[in-house]
Amino acid sequence: MVKAADLMAIVMARLLRDGETVFHGVASPLPMVAILLARRLHAPHLTYLNITGAVGARPTHLPRSTVDAALARGAPAQVTLTDLFDLAARGRLDTVFLSGVQIDRAGRINLSMVPGVRLPGGAGSAALMPTARRTILWRTRHDRRTFVDALPFVTAAGHVDRVVTPLCVFRRISEQLAVESLHSGVTPANLSAATGFSIAVDDSTPRTPAPTGAELATLAQIDPDRIRDTEF
Amino acid sequence: MVKAADLMAIVMARLLRDGETVFHGVASPLPMVAILLARRLHAPHLTYLNITGAVGARPTHLPRSTVDAALARGAPAQVTLTDLFDLAARGRLDTVFLSGVQIDRAGRINLSMVPGVRLPGGAGSAALMPTARRTILWRTRHDRRTFVDALPFVTAAGHVDRVVTPLCVFRRISEQLAVESLHSGVTPANLSAATGFSIAVDDSTPRTPAPTGAELATLAQIDPDRIRDTEF
Amino acid sequence: MSKIVSLTKAAALVRDGDRIAIGGNTLHRAPCALLHELVRQGRRNLTLVKTAGSYDLDLLCATGSARAVEAGYVGYENVLGLARGYRRSVESGQVEAHEHSCYTVIAALRAAAQGVPFMPIASLEGSDLIAARGFQRIANPYGEGVVVTIPALSPDVALIHVHEADTEGDGAIFGARFEDALMASAARKVILTCERIVDEQLLAERPDRATIPRFEVDAVVELPHGAWPLACPGEYSYDLDFLTAFAAIASDADAVAGFLAERLRW
Amino acid sequence: MSKIVSLTKAAALVRDGDRIAIGGNTLHRAPCALLHELVRQGRRNLTLVKTAGSYDLDLLCATGSARAVEAGYVGYENVLGLARGYRRSVESGQVEAHEHSCYTVIAALRAAAQGVPFMPIASLEGSDLIAARGFQRIANPYGEGVVVTIPALSPDVALIHVHEADTEGDGAIFGARFEDALMASAARKVILTCERIVDEQLLAERPDRATIPRFEVDAVVELPHGAWPLACPGEYSYDLDFLTAFAAIASDADAVAGFLAERLRW
Numbered sequence: 004m005v006k007a008a009d010l011m012a013i014v015m016a017r018l019l020r021d022g023e024t025v026f027h028g029v030a031s032p033l034p035m036v037a038i039l040l041a042r043r044l045h046a047p048h049l050t051y052l053n054i055t056g057a058v059g060a061r062p063t064h065l066p067r068s069t070v071d072a073a074l075a076r077g078a079p080a081q082v083t084l085t086d087l088f089d090l091a092a093r094g095r096l097d098t099v100f101l102s103g104v105q106i107d108r109a110g111r112i113n114l115s116m117v118p119g120v121r122l123p124g125g126a127g128s129a130a131l132m133p134t135a136r137r138t139i140l141w142r143t144r145h146d147r148r149t150f151v152d153a154l155p156f157v158t159a160a161g162h163v164d165r166v167v168t169p170l171c172v173f174r175r176i177s178e179q180l181a182v183e184s185l186h187s188g189v190t191p192a193n194l195s196a197a198t199g200f201s202i203a204v205d206d207s208t209p210r211t212p213a214p215t216g217a218e219l220a221t222l223a224q225i226d227p228d229r230i231r232d233t234e235f
Numbered sequence: 236m237v238k239a240a241d242l243m244a245i246v247m248a249r250l251l252r253d254g255e256t257v258f259h260g261v262a263s264p265l266p267m268v269a270i271l272l273a274r275r276l277h278a279p280h281l282t283y284l285n286i287t288g289a290v291g292a293r294p295t296h297l298p299r300s301t302v303d304a305a306l307a308r309g310a311p312a313q314v315t316l317t318d319l320f321d322l323a324a325r326g327r328l329d330t331v332f333l334s335g336v337q338i339d340r341a342g343r344i345n346l347s348m349v350p351g352v353r354l355p356g357g358a359g360s361a362a363l364m365p366t367a368r369r370t371i372l373w374r375t376r377h378d379r380r381t382f383v384d385a386l387p388f389v390t391a392a393g394h395v396d397r398v399v400t401p402l403c404v405f406r407r408i409s410e411q412l413a414v415e416s417l418h419s420g421v422t423p424a425n426l427s428a429a430t431g432f433s434i435a436v437d438d439s440t441p442r443t444p445a446p447t448g449a450e451l452a453t454l455a456q457i458d459p460d461r462i463r464d465t466e467f
Numbered sequence: 468m469s470k471i472v473s474l475t476k477a478a479a480l481v482r483d484g485d486r487i488a489i490g491g492n493t494l495h496r497a498p499c500a501l502l503h504e505l506v507r508q509g510r511r512n513l514t515l516v517k518t519a520g521s522y523d524l525d526l527l528c529a530t531g532s533a534r535a536v537e538a539g540y541v542g543y544e545n546v547l548g549l550a551r552g553y554r555r556s557v558e559s560g561q562v563e564a565h566e567h568s569c570y571t572v573i574a575a576l577r578a579a580a581q582g583v584p585f586m587p588i589a590s591l592e593g594s595d596l597i598a599a600r601g602f603q604r605i606a607n608p609y610g611e612g613v614v615v616t617i618p619a620l621s622p623d624v625a626l627i628h629v630h631e632a633d634t635e636g637d638g639a640i641f642g643a644r645f646e647d648a649l650m651a652s653a654a655r656k657v658i659l660t661c662e663r664i665v666d667e668q669l670l671a672e673r674p675d676r677a678t679i680p681r682f683e684v685d686a687v688v689e690l691p692h693g694a695w696p697l698a699c700p701g702e703y704s705y706d707l708d709f710l711t712a713f714a715a716i717a718s719d720a721d722a723v724a725g726f727l728a729e730r731l732r733w
Numbered sequence: 734m735s736k737i738v739s740l741t742k743a744a745a746l747v748r749d750g751d752r753i754a755i756g757g758n759t760l761h762r763a764p765c766a767l768l769h770e771l772v773r774q775g776r777r778n779l780t781l782v783k784t785a786g787s788y789d790l791d792l793l794c795a796t797g798s799a800r801a802v803e804a805g806y807v808g809y810e811n812v813l814g815l816a817r818g819y820r821r822s823v824e825s826g827q828v829e830a831h832e833h834s835c836y837t838v839i840a841a842l843r844a845a846a847q848g849v850p851f852m853p854i855a856s857l858e859g860s861d862l863i864a865a866r867g868f869q870r871i872a873n874p875y876g877e878g879v880v881v882t883i884p885a886l887s888p889d890v891a892l893i894h895v896h897e898a899d900t901e902g903d904g905a906i907f908g909a910r911f912e913d914a915l916m917a918s919a920a921r922k923v924i925l926t927c928e929r930i931v932d933e934q935l936l937a938e939r940p941d942r943a944t945i946p947r948f949e950v951d952a953v954v955e956l957p958h959g960a961w962p963l964a965c966p967g968e969y970s971y972d973l974d975f976l977t978a979f980a981a982i983a984s985d986a987d988a989v990a991g992f993l994a995e996r997l998r999w
Contacts, residue, residue, distance in 0.1 A: 030544040055643035072700035079936035080903040080943035092589040093848035126540035129594040130570030160593030262810040287909035304966030311670035312677035324855040325582035353823040358806035361860040362836030392859030582855035589848035603874035674941040
């Protein structure tokens, strides 16, 4: 049985395209791992961007904080976070990884508040989600409190392409999340029960291709300390 | 007889106050010399700023281009020209040296055009003159084509404090240039004849204090190649 | 004109009710020793400005020093999760959370640094933050469309921890610079704390010269380990034991007071 | 994915009628070898964008390559004075002078770099440039007053000469950086010429890493002495003999053509 963290990292890595610019923000171990994995596997010319402002860093170890100086190591160029937001603002950032405490059927996210509870805040999401060419959302929890019918507050909305969860991959089509593939071991009934809005899913829904040996081996090399597990 | 370039550099240096921030732009040998002279004489804590973005540079030789890398030497901090314009824009730049092909009675300048003739352009003046706390104008020519009653084009206007010429020092009072002091050898009649707008000047007008031996000696040390003469 | 002052005097430049901008990002290079001193001196009613903070913001909320937080993110990332001092103080009404996107903090500081009342911004559409924060849309005077604007935010004081500074206030940061130089430009006063005071000449000889220039800076305090318990890149990592202990009790003001008194030897 | 191309191919990225931003300032670090190649290839109707230029702008005016200049200053400073090629072409009506203040060029590039249609600016009051250029004032949506705005300017191509670049397009400038990084951000395409191609790893090990990042850059040309006859700080000074000879004839198109053919061995 492949662990959810491993499967999600691999699925997220597969979504990245060679040559593109890709950014992750604070509290983003899975995107960090996915980006470095994709660069080792099929996207050697990915330009890796993060909050340190380093461009094309080549970390020698992975930190728990995804703002760590380790993620600036080996970068030939250094700009500021402001420059990276500007890059997105002018429509030139290809892909950003974002998450939400709650996600609705349109792929909008809430990181701000639910009634009576203060959440950590959306960080860069309200700025990046409408401007980056593509947002990939990920969320390590898939239940009805997370995937909800209506958000009490919309922190960010924008160009969501995919949502990766421990149960499935959603793809946004006509501004609605649709199930693209179910992960191994997840039944259509499981998924419907865990999702707070109605989804079309049945036995004909594709299965997420299983991780290959090469994917798993490379993942183990890149993240030997299993930083990716800190999200679970 | 003190050369005009020497006198002007010394008079300009005297106008600077210890501890202030002072900026010059392109094509500004006299301000460059005046700033470095003031720092050696009475204003050791002047913060010297120029187009290179260097902060507090300590040049070891003076170049003919006042954008030269020589003017970034020895600077502990390096920002960009943009940062220096921003400094002025938020009202925190103390003094800027600017010049004009033409200057009117209000201390406004024209660097853009006279009918049929294209001039080099105002560089930073339109941005700096209204925002810097104080503008010191200098002009190495003092005649009726230069100090004019009306400008065909106002490139910049703003917080002019003094105008230093080979003949006199003007001070702006109630938005009008008034003669503050006449240089040695200049008569009231000479000055009136050379100035294209009416001025109050007579035998009671103060004389510009003559350069001291220390001022002249320090000037000779700072600018042994007489870069200051390139403006004449 | 040396700007070097004691920690006590530097902290006294911050007044009750000030809006303070805090350098660094999440667990990295915040001026924590200076913030501890503000707490020790009993500063109150501070408004905290930051793109993404952790212990710095949590501390000032947990100790009752803050009355508002203008930030994009408050938390300990996946290292320790929630900032419970912040959360409790917001939920109890003691602190107002003026949520920003990190980029709207940047836009607001840019407006202040450039001396203009607002900054247009090419994003935020679809976010409830526009209405919640009262961000105004204005018409493009050069063509079609409207653009969201962010009002200028000029902090009373920016508190920034750097690697090296000279006595005149030039500050050099090695590695990620975050928004610190922008904060320094936008703020009315700037206090630098630094790992080391160095000679001006030494900064001049470095290829990566200081990026926070003397003309922004009002006071410099030499404070080795001044970012502790957060990290200072290239110098030390964050103190996980300390942060773990703090984060666990951050929602309990009395426990926090006792913890700080003991651990900081007040 | 190496971005290294020949000079010929790099110049071909610039099309007739393009608006081009030119790096450097006055006599320093303009991409002159690339500009020479544009002239050699007969490029026409270019609009030139720069804060303060000298030979670069004078050359493209003198050779009939330009139709407009958007700049704050055009001249050889006190080194050689007037830019006669520029002056003659403007006075004859061949080139339009769209005068800017250096800071309005910066504001216009900032707007483009930030993806917004205009930038507010805290200056220019009292200048006839506002009316001459049609800069619009807008009301402050957060309080009293109006503010001057500058419309965004997105060059088709930015041409920048740097000290070192790697094959992926990261460009490192030593010393004064001027507005080059901003130009790169604002432009749709970016061509770097460089003194030296270096290994990416070498840039990573420098304390002053590249400030023009690969994601801005479309093409890199290794061109030692690529700023000549202008200066490249730390490498060589401007060529006073060449510039003196050029400046003296710059108002005579035929003489300029002959001079370039001889001196550049076309």
